[in-house]
Amino acid sequence: MKIGVLIGSITGNTEHLGNQIIKKLQDLDGTLKFDTLMINQEMNKMNTTEQYEYPNYDAYVVGTYTDFLSIPILVRQYFEKMPPTHIKNKLVLTFSTHGFTTGHTGQALQQLLISMGAKPISHIVTKYPDNYVHLPFILPLYLKKVQKNSDPEFDSKCIQFVNTLKSGKFPEITTKYNSKNVSKDVQRQKKQVKDHFIVQDSCVGCGTCVENCPSAIISLKDGKAVFTEQDKCVGCYACFQKCPVNAVVDEKKTLVNKLQYKYDNSYIVEKPKSNFMFKAIIFVTFMMLTVMLLK
Numbered sequence: 001m002k003i004g005v006l007i008g009s010i011t012g013n014t015e016h017l018g019n020q021i022i023k024k025l026q027d028l029d030g031t032l033k034f035d036t037l038m039i040n041q042e043m044n045k046m047n048t049t050e051q052y053e054y055p056n057y058d059a060y061v062v063g064t065y066t067d068f069l070s071i072p073i074l075v076r077q078y079f080e081k082m083p084p085t086h087i088k089n090k091l092v093l094t095f096s097t098h099g100f101t102t103g104h105t106g107q108a109l110q111q112l113l114i115s116m117g118a119k120p121i122s123h124i125v126t127k128y129p130d131n132y133v134h135l136p137f138i139l140p141l142y143l144k145k146v147q148k149n150s151d152p153e154f155d156s157k158c159i160q161f162v163n164t165l166k167s168g169k170f171p172e173i174t175t176k177y178n179s180k181n182v183s184k185d186v187q188r189q190k191k192q193v194k195d196h197f198i199v200q201d202s203c204v205g206c207g208t209c210v211e212n213c214p215s216a217i218i219s220l221k222d223g224k225a226v227f228t229e230q231d232k233c234v235g236c237y238a239c240f241q242k243c244p245v246n247a248v249v250d251e252k253k254t255l256v257n258k259l260q261y262k263y264d265n266s267y268i269v270e271k272p273k274s275n276f277m278f279k280a281i282i283f284v285t286f287m288m289l290t291v292m293l294l295k
């Protein structure tokens with residue numbers, strides 16, 4: 001059987017979890033074949049060719065990172081544009097990663113898939129390093145938590161997926177798509193990304209941000225990156241995270257973190273541009289920790 005794996009991942013955490021799931025499913029049933037598609041890159045391609053070229057998959061594994069307590073706009077857009085026939089009546093195993101707290105990411109992802117007639121069963125959720133908020137003082141404590149926080153039902157959820165797929169008997173799903181929740185999520189997320197990004201003079205015109213922007217709203221002009229339609233920005237931070245010379249900056253958020261998890265429990269951390277707000281928050285965090293330790 002052929003399984004389509006669709007992953008929304010910017011810094012690699014969700015891709016890492018997706019690979020763990022594929023490995024487990026392959027161990028459980030060696031006959032399963034997997035194709036992995038990265039949603040962000042597919043979106044970028046689609047903006048020029050506008051198509052979903054899919055083989056007829058028997059089932060899907062779908063994963064996303066958490067964006068302001070829900071599924072990111074780019075993942076939502078991807079499924080909203082997808083022809084429903086691709087996924088209708090197909091069994092889906094969903095998963096997500098988050099840094100601090102997941103909010104209702106799993107629920108929102110499953111509701112979206114159900115609205116397309118898909119049959120999501122279980123949802124695997126795991127804490128990873130937060131690529132949005134930079135908390136240097138508590139990073140060592142946080143790391144311990146990340147290690148402990150893998151889904152305790154990881155194995156059983158994978159087994160359930162394989163057994164259900166083999167049996168061909170998919171569960172009846174009744175959860176309704178809550179459009180009120182969706183519009184609240186989108187409003188909150190849009191507010192956070194409006195006109196945030198600028199390209200500094202240090203840009204070397206390598207085109208990495210152009211290649212990685214899921215909305216295809218960055219182009220090269222006179223050897224430098226320029227944002228063409230910032231109102232179409234989905235706030236994924238791929239431009240910021242992937243820029244090799246840190247030329248793309250978020251003007252409004254200074255807590256944004258350039259942090260990569262290397263999967264061997266070590267990190268590459270780049271400190272964001274420091275300013276007064278940032279220092280004030282670090283100071284307050286530090287004071288709170290000191291008070292807690294002294295208690």
Ligand SMILES: Cc1cc2nc3c(=O)[nH]c(=O)nc-3n(C[C@H](O)[C@H](O)[C@H](O)COP(=O)(O)O)c2cc1C
Pocket residue numbers: 008009010011012013014015065066067068069070097098099100101102103128129130131132235236237
């Ligand atoms: C714009 C943005 C918003 C985020 N919002 C949340 C959030 O609400 N809750 C949370 O726990 N993590 C949040 N995160 C952190 C990511 O979900 C988390 O680090 C995730 O593992 C990143 O996955 P990736 O490496 O696959 O991109 C946010 C990250 C970004 C870029």
